[in-house]
Structure formats: structure tokens, C-alpha cells
Amino acid sequence: MASAGELNVLSLNEDEIYEIVSMWSVEALKEYLRRRDLSTVGKKEMLVAKVYAAALANVPVSKSATERAEEISRTYQSLLVIGDIRIPDPFVVDSWTGEPKSIELWPPITIYDISEFLKEHDVAISNANLRTRLLRDYKEQKAYSYFASNWVFEVKHFNVPNSSIILLRANVTPSQRLNDPPHQAWIASSEDGKILRAYCTCFAGLGQACNHVAAILFKVEYGWRTGLSQPTSTSKECVWRAPKQSKAILTPKRIQDMAWKSPSMANIDSSKVINPEHRAKYQPEVDMSKGQSLEEFIDVLKIIQDDAVFLKEREEGHFLPETNQSLPPPLAVVAKKYSTEEDFIENLPSYDKDEIKDIEKATRGQARNSVWFEQREGSLTASCFHDIHTKMESSKKTEVDFNPLISRLLYVSPPSDLPALKYGRDMEPVAATEFEKMMHSEGHRDLKVTECGLFTSANFSFLRASPDRIIDDACCGKGTVEIKCPISAAHTVPNSDSLDYLVRCGDRDILKENHKYLTQIIGQMAITDCQYCDFFVYSKFGFFIRELDGMK
Template sequence: MLSPPHTKSVPVLCKYAQSLESHVKQRYIEKISVIDIDPATLPSEQFDPHCLPPVEQSDLFSYLVLQTSYYTNEQFKNYKSLEAYNHVVSGFVAGVQGKLIAGKNVVVAKVRHSQRMNDPLVDIWLICGTDGAVISAHCLGCKAGLAESCSHVASVLFYIECWTRLHGKLACTQVKCTWILPTYVKEVPYARVEDIDFTSAKKLKEKLDKKIDSFTSHETVNTTQEKSAHERNLTSQDKDKTTSTVSQNITPTAQDKTTSTVPQNITPTAQDKTTSTVPQNITPTAQDKVTVPQNNTPTAQEIKELYSKLNKCKVKVVALSLIQPYADEFVMSSRDIPVVSELFDPDNLDLQYHELLPKCLEVNIDLSESQINTIEKDTRTQAKGPGFFRHRAGRIGASVSGAVYHSNLAQPPQSILKSICYPHLYKVNTKATRHGCDQEEAAIKAYETYMNGKHVNFQIKKCGVFISKEHPYLHATPDFLVSCDCCGIGCGEVKCPISVPDCDFDQYVKNKSAFLEKVDGVFKLKKTHNYYHQVQQQLFVLSERKYCDFVVCVWDKNRNAHIVSNRIKPDTEHSNMVLFKLQAFWRICILPEMLGRWYTRKCDVPVKVPDSNAMCFCRGQMGIDDVSCSNPECPYGQFHRTCLGIDGVSLRKTWYCPHCSRLPELRQAGRKSKKKESGPSPVSQAALLCNTICLCKAKPALGEKLLECHNVECKQGRYFHLSCLGMKRLPNNAKTTWQCKSCKQRITAPKTSKGKLAKPLFLCPFFYVYFPSKVQCGGPVHIIPIPHGGSPARHKMPTTYTFGLKDVFFSSCLRG
């Protein structure tokens, strides 16, 4: 939560803000204090529709679900607002514009009421950081807007998120292609049912996402023509809708009545008047007569058989949840088992970090053996079941064990914390992960076939979440459990990498990022890879298992499986080394978030204390082994290691305290530092002197990433956008000798008298040298500069030099 300004004057408020109640008005002032101006008072001419913050899906979740409410001191958990994309795809969002004020992105927009189409549009404003993090928001048109997370605010966030994804795929000269976003609908006209599109908002959102994801720069070469065609299409559709519009106050004509009435010579009966009219002269035949049984009530045995068949369906029928004995299957047996997320207490939101740590050290989440077995049984469907994420939340899983071990306790990565504390929201959804999940079941079957011929009574079965009894903050979920008469019981982990070229594992292990290595002709899992941490934690949690089969499976073009299996046994030394770090991470990093939302609550500026010599959260005196925060504006300055619980922990050169690391401008500090932003490149500055550049004949803009053609006589624009050339990155010779395709074709080597290309008599690393058939004093010599590995046709125009007497020795050496 933002703290009220103490020294700054109150900014000028709009009429809406002035009419608010005192405590709500104070909250409104707190939110706008970060920019010292009320966004609702700014004229629309000062905003730019292309100056929007880079809001991503994770920012949506963080604000609408995880953010702490000012009024309730609890998380918003506004899952309903996550469906606000229906406002976007329905065209209810208009006038989304942004402006940079005091280093923050301020966005204003208008949203139509979903249930009151004739009411004026609702005004919305957002304040975001330059990294896309939502700082605050307000809706000026609905009571729910006071809660700061209404559907109108969420719809604007969804619009900006779509704009961000589309903007990231466009070149700087293709901004006009943002017309593929849903346009604002001014009115919803009356229309025939057959002309109305009944596609659900969810389906429209999926189509929009696919269109954005499949959108490439090649599709935007003829942007202007496509947009005009799109507008013409919209115009024609509007005309069609206008012709089919039916007003309520229009009475059908006599001619219309004739088309919908029954012929006059057919008299309907009293019974037929209530339904459809049947002519009297049509007599139903014997085939048309349907025999209706007098007693059509099913017997108890038939109902029982129906329920039994429904219970065998892959998807559970919800009607069975009210019928015994099937109702018990809809209730998890583990519903009464305590979970880590229940440790949250709203009173902890007022505690500082050093006040939360003692509570974290007292937490006890021990489980009995029967409770662990019940959880494992309830989670065998894994992500498809409701209990899978519930029991995993707040516990360190085997899949993140390696990342946790290599993290810094004094400054934990926010992404790892959120994935552990809120696994149902922060899921890994990359192309490689989706490929692995899609192929996992087929890989397990291929592995089972592969092992059946080598082992006696080999069996595989699925499993759920296993929680360690001795260390209940750890859990593991193997892909399967395995047993055989010859080797005993074990578990298995399957990986289906997408980056094995032509199923050649020998070529794959040469890659530095490969998780396999070849030792004495055998492929083995690298002990330094995170997958090794994952396997060892599975063996540590499932202590009765003797081994873990690490299976790597890839398929060739003919769908033949290629399997590499590495049997890994428990490594006690590794587990003992990792265990202390995992326990410390759980106590001082995860539990503060679970108990008091320390990392997801808004950062409060602490009240200044009168004692200027005090330090740390405890406001004590300086000690011997104190640490200093790298933020020069840190309100605490220095800290005692004991107060932070990091005795003996090495700190990075740049370290931020638990308070400052939550600030939006410093929250990325835990990640690898990005390259320092520099000014416009010399190529970009030189391009500004041209009227048009590139094949698209666009006007140059400051800061564009351009590729320069090093032919000074280039007639294609001299400076090119990578997207227009179909390139993803600059070539190696971009700063030296690169030339466009047109200039390459014009640059050729000298020709002989017969019109054939002359062959170079000498090749050095820097140039080709061409001599005429007879070398004479005063004769020409052609030299074409080239770099290493180049060719004369790719570089500057040939330069003719006069061959003089002083070059005779040089000539003899070249010919010699």
C-alpha cells in the first residue's frame, strides 16, 4: 500500500475525486501521489496511443489476484476480472492512450458498461512502471472501481497486454498493423438471429491470441493495403447490418403478414393453434403413427445401470455428485489436511520483515504417514486435479530444487518465489515444455516396451505428489513408479527434448546447454545440471526407492522412438549438501510470503525515526558484521545479519535489502543485469539524414535498429530494417562490409577480353588482386578488398591502381 504524502502539496483533483468520502478521497490522493497529478484532469491531447507500458500476463496476475487490497488487507483474488477479456474482444474498450509522467506510464481509457449499453462510457486510469508492473488503478464510473480491480480496469489491462504482444512482433514502421486489435463498437444494432455471431468471448480471445502469436513481419509488408481492405470489409458489413436492422416500433405490413400466415382454405383446430398449423386434408399414414407406451417411467434397475455407465465416462458427470455412492468420488479425501497456504494471517500484513522472521522459524507443518498417502492418492491425476496445486503451494518441489540451490538467500529471485508460492498461477508454458508434456505419455509407453524385454515382471504405474515425512517442506512428483523382480522398486523421470538434431545424441552432447554427457561411451546425466537435483530430491523424498531411471526419448520422422536411459542411485553426499540450503530458503524466503505476503504486498515507506544513528529493521545500533543496502535511498541503510537470518551467507556485490528489493524499479535486480542502455547508434543517427530508407520506403526514426549497406551508391535506401530483409539479427560483417542484395549483383570481378570473369592471381586475407594478361608499366591492376571468408561480389566496387616500375618486384612475387 502506498503511504500518504507528508510534505508534498495535494494535487488538483477532478470533480469526481472531490465528491468522494474522506477516507476514499485520501486513498485516491495516495495513489496519484507517485506522479503528483490527477490523471483525470489531463486533456486527452497530451496522451499518445503508442505510449503504453509493456504489461504482460504475469503483471495481470500479480495485480488482479495477488495484490493486497487497501480496504480489506487481503489479496484481491479477483479471478472474475480475469474474464474481462470479453470486453476487449467485444469492442467495448476505447481511447487507450498513455503518457510518461515522473518516470511512470500513465494510461487513460474508456470502457462501455457490459449491461447498460446506452450509458456513458466509464473513465479509467492506470499508473504502471516502465517494466509493466501495475502500481495503481482507478475506475471513475462504477462502485466496484473503488476496490481498484473491477472488470473495467481488468479489460484495459488485457487490451494493453494484447498491444504489448503485438507491438513486440512489429517493426518500428509497422505500427499501423495494430488495427488487428478489436475496434471500438459504437452501438449494437438490432439484427436477425442468422446474422448475429454467437461465438463466445473465450473463443474470440483464443482466435485473437493465435492471430497475434502467428503474426510475423512478413505479413505486414503491404500493411496499408490490408488495412484499407479491412476497413472496406467493415463498411460493407455495417451496411449489411443496417439493411437487416429491425426496429421495435415498426409494425409488419400486410404483405409481411401474408408470407407468415396459414393458407385460408386450411382451418386449424383448437389444439393445432397452440403449436404448428397442419392442413385438415392431410391424413397421417400408418407409418407416421408413433406408438407411445403408457408407462415410460424407468425402473430402479435401469436408473442404476445408467448411473454406472455415466460413472465410467472419462469426464465425471456433475449430476453424480448428488447421488450415493458416487458423491464421495467428487470430494477429496485430503480436503481436511492442512496446507501451507492456510498459514496466511491478515494481521501479518502490518509486520515488517524482521517481525515476520521469528514467526517463520516457529512454523511446523508435520504430516502423518496416512496423510501423506492420502495426498499422494488424491493427486494422481496431477495437474488435472484440484488438490495438485493446493498441496504443492509453499513447498519446494524437485523440479525447482536446482534453481533454489543456486539462488542467493539474501536476494531470492521473484520468479522462483512466485512459482513455489502460487503454482496454479505461475506455470511454465514454453514451447519446449508443451512439447515435453504432449510426448510424455508416448515416451513412457516406449520406455515400458524397451524395458519389458530386459527385466522380469517389469511394471509401471502412475503416482501423485509425495511429501517428505522428515522434511515436509519438500515434495516430489515422479513421472511414474517402476518395479521388477530383478531390480526391486524405483521411480522414473522422462524428458523429451526438442533440441536433439536428427535424434543424434552424439551431436547433442556437444552442445554446452545439453543435460547429457558421454562418459566411457555411455550417456549420463550431468551432475551439475538442475535435472540431477530433481532426480536426487525424488530419491530423497521417496527414500524406499532404490533408483531413478532418467529416460530421454526423441522421435524421428517415422515416429520411431530413440531412448537413452540412465539409472541413477541416491547420492547421500549431494542430498546433505543441498538440504541445508533448501531449508534456509524455505524459512527466510518462502514463509514470509506465505504468512504475510511480504514480496507481493505493496511496498510501504517506513516512518522516519528520530534516532539518526539507528539502523536495520530493529532500529538498533551498529554491529561488527553489518551489511549495507545498495539502494542509496534505502530508509534503513545498514542491517544486522542476524535480523535478516543470513549469518554466513555470501552477498553479491550489488545487494538490496528485503524492503528495497520489492520496489518496482529494483525488483529485477535479482536477475542478471541487463546491458546499459546507450544512446542511438551511429547508423541510426546517419539514417535520420535520409528522407526514406529501406525497401519499405519508410521515414527513419530515432533509435531504430538498422542494417547499413556499405555501398555508398546504394539505390535501395542504404539503411534497412531487419524484418524487411527477413533477418532476426545483424550479420557478423554488419559494421564493416555488408551490402544489400541489389548491390551484390552489381559488383563483379573484372572481365577478360573474351567477356569471361578473370580469376584472381593472388588471394590474401584482405583483398583480391587481378592483373591483365600482360603486366606493363602504367597498366591497370584491379584490387577488391574483402574480409576473411568473403567474396569480391559482396563488397566495395573494384578500385583500379596504376602499375608502375616500383611494383615490378611485387608483381613477380605475386606471379611467382
């Protein structure tokens, strides 16, 4: 009687294969199936059918357990090699930084970085429907719900020595068996948020794109996008607490006592429960006031009225002036020498070219440089020109309160840590690099894009401007770059649909003529004596650029 080892599929037709297989014993049939890791359940007729189907499909003999383990080990070791750098095995590293301290060290991972990584490593995602699939499946149904359900434990941080690679590690609760030990996962990324490698101990972990890895990425993205990775001075104690790594204790509840909701990344605050506890248990005679603290009130006030004098007085002193004896004194210091405004205006200092150049050099770094804050005090800067103009025009028609504007001009505040503003600051150097690459690719070979400081008008020393970058181009001359990285367009291509300061004109978008950004750009061009300005709005999904010239 034929045995499993005598079947030669390549030399037989389908009828011959079935005839031979039908003659095998039950044990021979099971042995054939076992060698291929196939089910051996069923009577002989069922086993014959399984073997026949496997033979037609040419199912190969499975590797031994030892061979599989060796292959898994080789694949895992390959994940530890990134370019010419071999990172340490994250499961061996013992000098991790845990939450809450690690939160401030997380890389700026965006949904764009996550989508690019998943697109590269998940073969089930096609380029054509990536955005739709990502939003519907990964974010809504699976991975994002893991994060939203607190199944991601603390995310630890580690800097790979002598490299720009960051390692993140966390445990994630299994989705099917909550009481089982959590899956362990790690992620390697660059300092700018690009995801390089990932691994999880779950069944799909070697593929790098499992839901547990994605859930960790969503947690890091959420922390960075909402400002938790760079908390304000009033909220450092209010970061989230990492879920405790303990077995879940599930107790039965009435349906009316359960909180039903569907986590949504696109609308963080919209996934509210249908019948929240405060509504279900509301009693008219009970005082429902929340008793918000003064600090919470101040945080809200910053959002709705960031130029309030009250806030300026609180923030004054965050940046202490550092007197530089080699520089002309700030106008705010000069003004103190005179008893009246008229005397000060009549004796306004004028600066020569060398002094103007010295001030610009000493203030490079802008908001990262205390001298920049010092020199701006008492000056009218290009970013305020539009507000000054509109106030003056309004005062011709009606009575206007100038105090808020005057306070804003006199008291220079440190950079705010509101998420939208922090996002813009963090993305500016990335945008500047992409801008320079784009210009070089378009044929501007002899072009340099450099950081700059505070420029002073040669004719009116109280007029100042701080462009984001200065362009030196052999073919186009000297220009400025005004960079905008709006968080409202962080997950899309910047255009007139997503940004209120752009408007559609014919077949293209343009900057609105009455917007403060245009006034700011005109002022910058005049003060820096530049011929043009490139207005560059950037996100990781694309950019908007328009060259503005001839408006000085």
C-alpha cells in the first residue's frame, strides 16, 4: 500500500493523485497532513479530501520547530539593524525612562508618520484606499480603541547612544483575553518622528504593523498633538497617569449603568457616552458647580483672550533681560532716560549699518534667545503692524481702547505652550528644510536659506521685524521666508478649504489681501530691504507656497 512519502505531485495528473491518495492508510494520510501543519480531524473520506486538496495546492512541508525558531530569531535580529546602526535589543535594555518623565521625551509622531509606516508594513493596505482604511479600520475599530480603552500601559523612552534613534517600549492588554499577560512591544523612531522599526510579542508582531504597535503610536501621537508631551507650567502635574499593569477585574453591570461610546481619533472629544453619569444621576437640588481652580481658569483665558493684560503681568519675568554691553540698549531702556514721551520721540536713537547687523546677529534663535526678547521691548514689530493699522482706522470712526494693544507691545511674553503654537514652533525647522529642498529641486542651485534675528529699520529705529528665514539666491536675489505650520492642517494638504487666510482665486489659492499675514510680510520686506517673500504653509501631507514681491 502506498505511503505518504511515495507521492510525487509533479509527475502525476489529478486523477492519478486522487487514486493514489485513496489507497493510503488513515495513518499515512494523517502523517502527510501533520507534516504540513494541517488538520488531521475526520474520517478517512475527509482525510483523503484534505490530502488531495493539499497536493493540488502543492502545500510545502512545514519547517520543524527548531527551523521556525531559527528563522524567527534571524528576522528579529534583522529588525535591530537600522541603516549602519545596530540598536540594542529593547528587551535587554534596563535604563528606560518611564512616565510621566518620558512623556516630555516622546518624538513628534504624527498621523502621517503612522500611516506611512502602516502602508509600508501592512500588505493588506493599498495605496488607493489608505486614508479611508486608516481612519475607518486602524483608528476607529481596533488600534485606536486599544489606546482609548487604556489598554496601553506606560510608554517608556530610551535614547540609543551615539545616534539620533529613539526607542519606545510599552505593554498592551490582549484584546481577546484581558486577563492574559500583556503583549510587549517596542518602536524605534528618529528624533523628528519617522517610525523606523517596530516589534510585538503577539502572533503578528514580526510584521511590525500589529494593532498593539499602532495603539502605542496613537498614544504618542495623541500626547504630542494635544500638548501633553510639552506641558505648560500650570499643567505639568496634570499629565495622564499610566494605567496600572494588573489583571482586569470585570464585574457585571446593568446596561443602563454602562458607558457606551465609540472612540474617535479624528474627534477626540466627540466620543461622549450616550447617557453620562452626571446626566443620569442629576438631581435639581444638588449643586452641580465644578469648582474650577484659578489655574484652570487662566488656561482657558489664554485660549480665548491671549493678549489680556492680566496674563502679560503674570508671564512677565519668565525671560529675564540679559544686558549685552556691545549692543545698543533696547528702546524700553532708552525711554527711561526721558521724563516725557515727547522728549523720547524727539531723541529717538538711530543706528548705523554695523549696529543693525550686530543686533540681528545677537538675536538669532529668536524665541529661543533672551536677547531677542530684550531688544524687541518698546519696538513696533511687523507682526503687530496689522493690529496697529486697524486700531488707528477704527479710532477715526469710534472710540477705541488702545490699552490691550499697548500692553502687548510693551510686555514681550515668552512663547506659549498651547498645542497649536507649540506645533508651529516644532514644525518650523522641518518646514524650512523641506522648503530649501524644494527650491533646490526647482533649479535654485546657488540658494541658501538661513535663520535670522531681529532686523531694525535704518530710517525708523522703532520699527523691527523677525522673518522666519532669509534667502540668498544667485538668480532671484535676497528674500524672506514666512513659514506657517497650522495645526488645523496638520493632517491634510494646506489649502483654502482648511485655512481661513487663504482664498480661492481662479484656479489657485492666494493669501487674503486684508489678512494680517500680508501686512506682516510687507513690513518684513521693507525693514529687511528684501525684494520678495516666499509665503510657505507646510504640513507633512503637502504645502502651499506663493512668492510675494513688489509690495514694499
